[in-house]
Amino acid sequence: MSQTLSASTLLAVPLAPLVGSALAGILGTAFGGNRIGRTASHTATILGVFIALVISVMTLKSVVMDGAYFNETLYEWMVVGNLRMEVGFLVDSLTAMMMCVVTFVSLMVHVYTIGYMAEDDGYDRFFSYISLFTFSMLMLVMSNNFLQLFFGWEAVGLVSYLLIGFWHNRPTATFANMKAFLVNRVGDFGFILGIGLIAAFAGTLSYSETFAKAAELSAMQLPGSDWALITVICICLFIGAMGKSAQFPLHVWLPDSMEGPTPISALIHAATMVTAGIFMVARMSPLFELSDTALNFILIIGSITALFMGFLGIIQNDIKRVVAYSTLSQLGYMTVALGASAYQVGVFHLMTHAFFKALLFLAAGSVIMGLHHNQDIRWMGGVRKYMPITWITFLLGSLALIGTPFFSGFYSKDAIIEAVHASQLPAAGFAYFAVLAGVFVTAFYSFRLYFLVFHGKERYDQNPDAHHDDHHAHDDHGHHGHDEKPHETPWVVWLPLVALAVPSVLIGAMTLMPMLFGDFFKGVIYVDGAKHGAMGELSEVIHGWLPMALHGFMTPPFWLALAGVALSYYMYMINPALPARIQRMFQPIYTLFENKYYLDWFNENVIAKGARVIGTGLWKGGDRAIIDGAIVNGSWKLVAWISGVVRRLQTGYLYQYALVMILGIFVLMTYFVWLNK
Numbered sequence: 001m002s003q004t005l006s007a008s009t010l011l012a013v014p015l016a017p018l019v020g021s022a023l024a025g026i027l028g029t030a031f032g033g034n035r036i037g038r039t040a041s042h043t044a045t046i047l048g049v050f051i052a053l054v055i056s057v058m059t060l061k062s063v064v065m066d067g068a069y070f071n072e073t074l075y076e077w078m079v080v081g082n083l084r085m086e087v088g089f090l091v092d093s094l095t096a097m098m099m100c101v102v103t104f105v106s107l108m109v110h111v112y113t114i115g116y117m118a119e120d121d122g123y124d125r126f127f128s129y130i131s132l133f134t135f136s137m138l139m140l141v142m143s144n145n146f147l148q149l150f151f152g153w154e155a156v157g158l159v160s161y162l163l164i165g166f167w168h169n170r171p172t173a174t175f176a177n178m179k180a181f182l183v184n185r186v187g188d189f190g191f192i193l194g195i196g197l198i199a200a201f202a203g204t205l206s207y208s209e210t211f212a213k214a215a216e217l218s219a220m221q222l223p224g225s226d227w228a229l230i231t232v233i234c235i236c237l238f239i240g241a242m243g244k245s246a247q248f249p250l251h252v253w254l255p256d257s258m259e260g261p262t263p264i265s266a267l268i269h270a271a272t273m274v275t276a277g278i279f280m281v282a283r284m285s286p287l288f289e290l291s292d293t294a295l296n297f298i299l300i301i302g303s304i305t306a307l308f309m310g311f312l313g314i315i316q317n318d319i320k321r322v323v324a325y326s327t328l329s330q331l332g333y334m335t336v337a338l339g340a341s342a343y344q345v346g347v348f349h350l351m352t353h354a355f356f357k358a359l360l361f362l363a364a365g366s367v368i369m370g371l372h373h374n375q376d377i378r379w380m381g382g383v384r385k386y387m388p389i390t391w392i393t394f395l396l397g398s399l400a401l402i403g404t405p406f407f408s409g410f411y412s413k414d415a416i417i418e419a420v421h422a423s424q425l426p427a428a429g430f431a432y433f434a435v436l437a438g439v440f441v442t443a444f445y446s447f448r449l450y451f452l453v454f455h456g457k458e459r460y461d462q463n464p465d466a467h468h469d470d471h472h473a474h475d476d477h478g479h480h481g482h483d484e485k486p487h488e489t490p491w492v493v494w495l496p497l498v499a500l501a502v503p504s505v506l507i508g509a510m511t512l513m514p515m516l517f518g519d520f521f522k523g524v525i526y527v528d529g530a531k532h533g534a535m536g537e538l539s540e541v542i543h544g545w546l547p548m549a550l551h552g553f554m555t556p557p558f559w560l561a562l563a564g565v566a567l568s569y570y571m572y573m574i575n576p577a578l579p580a581r582i583q584r585m586f587q588p589i590y591t592l593f594e595n596k597y598y599l600d601w602f603n604e605n606v607i608a609k610g611a612r613v614i615g616t617g618l619w620k621g622g623d624r625a626i627i628d629g630a631i632v633n634g635s636w637k638l639v640a641w642i643s644g645v646v647r648r649l650q651t652g653y654l655y656q657y658a659l660v661m662i663l664g665i666f667v668l669m670t671y672f673v674w675l676n677k
Contacts, residue, residue: 187243443564
């Protein structure tokens with residue numbers, strides 16, 4: 001029997017991290033006089049996130065087991081005509097699942113940060129930021145209206161700006177956070193246009209009221225054009241998702257976000273900011289199902305991101321950037337699932353990906369700590385025997401990432417490939433090729449990273465920059481001797497890795513059937529089965545976690561992944577001279593990849609310079625010439641000229657004034673005589 005959730009209890013979920021953030025950010029920093037120490041700061045923030053996690057788990061249990069549901073307004077901000085602007089929560093199975101994922105991953109990141117940021121001067125400030133990030137994401141996923149969604153949307157963007165540029169005295173960090181902020185503004189411009197169109201034509205900002213009017217919106221056209229209004233709304237909303245979820249070509253900010261500390265890399269890339277766009281499209285499924293044009297657009301963008309961002313991961317040498325490009329590729333997979341109307345599958349991959357990607361990022365940070373701040377995988381090797389816990393957890397995360405049968409990533413990734421194969425949309429053919437080829441690419445660069453870091457000859461003492469590089473002068477732990485042996489990290493660092501490894505292996509099998517074919521998303525995600533039959537066909541080929549995994553050994557994705565692993569082993573373990581020869585043979589392609597398809601060059605030399613040229617023209621021609629020159633300066637010059645002319649008439653002689661009066665009377669008399677004729 002359905003039951004109503006408590007508003008006060010739900011309110012504690014986002015407010016608990018907010019309180020922890022305020023305590024650490026105000027009382028734990030110079031801003032508030034450093035009234036509390038480091039221990040109190042991390043205790044307050046971890047306790048806040050832990051409380052949020054406990055309530056989220058209880059909420060998920062109530063939603064799944066008892067059919068609980070909540071959709072109410074908590075606070076009415078203002079009413080403009082018939083448009084109500086409110087703060088409210090919508091808690092159903094999709095929200096409850098996202099709440100658990102966000103709070104669990106965030107809790108692991110908080111615990112991990114105790115060890116990772118132990119020697120950083122901004123320790124308390126960092127805990128305040130990541131707790132504030134958690135609050136922002138929770139407000140986003142729990143919202144029941146577009147106003148609150150936009151608040152959470154912008155809040156995660158703002159806090160990500162603070163976190164990416166956390167080491168603000170590093171020029172690369174300040175450039176990266178500004179880049180992230182500006183690129184996301186491009187996407188957010190489209191997002192707010194979509195919300196504006198909904199407010200204008202649906203007359204509401206409420207999800208439920210908008211969905212109730214979806215059929216009316218689908219029958220309208222955008223005024224002054226022959227475009228379907230629903231298509232314009234959906235594409236505008238998805239442009240917002242392109243920025244937040246780093247889809248081509250608005251993906252360029254995400255690799256540079258690695259300039260932030262590793263814990264925030266895990267939080268941004270795993271469970272919070274980048275998944276906001278995927279969550280939003282899934283939540284808006286009643287609207288997107290009404291526009292095949294928008295779905296095709298989503299399919300194409302997701303396909304390009306999944307395949308072409310994976311190519312860039314092949315040539316990266318920074319351990320965090322390899323994992324970052326894998327995030328871009330996996331976000332492309334999620335987007336492809338949304339375009340194929342397999343929203344459940346996209347959200348399923350969002351959940352499984354959150355665990356194994358957070359694991360990979362945190363494990364990468366553990367490697368960086370163990371190798372005394374070295375991030376270049378060319379100067380690693382043989383780390384396995386020094387860092388056994390980091391090694392085994394990183395291996396489990398990599399196996400999940402490439403879609404190894406029985407691992408969580410396998411179930412969600414293979415379901416996406418099958419759903420795209422079953423889709424009847426025109427763009428599905430290219431999308432199927434992209435996601436299938438992406439399996440090989442992902443396996444190749446993932447295990448290239450794994451082999452170079454954990455196996456082979458030890459190269460950590462051969463780093464040419466080891467003794468004079470100050471690149472990580474503001475990293476977390478200060479400098480150590482680079483000739484020291486690698487070492488396993490403290491328990492506060494490896495314990496979150498173990499905790500994340502468990503769902504990375506098991507969560508897919510546990511949740512496959514209820515999330516994809518059960519009642520988990522019933523009444524939450526809407527799919528028009530008559531027009532988009534991917535989920536229907538998927539239900540005919542997937543009959544449980546065990547048969548799916550066993551069958552997975554005979555499918556093309558498995559053999560492609562195996563081929564990628566085998567090729568990476570041969571190239572980097574058996575014949576390490578081969579990659580250099582291939583690079584020389586395909587130098588133009590390597591140069592293209594190295595320059596990231598020249599998108600950064602295009603943005604900086606065409607868009608940015610073009611904007612400067614236009615801005616300079618508007619400044620010189622519009623502001624300086626027209627506004628300042630013609631309007632402001634021209635007006636006072638005109639007044640001065642008129643005053644100079646009039647001043648000549650003010651002589652002070654009475655006979656001149658009398659003459660003017662006589663002439664005036666003469667003119668008036670002449671005028672009236674002429675009128676009376």
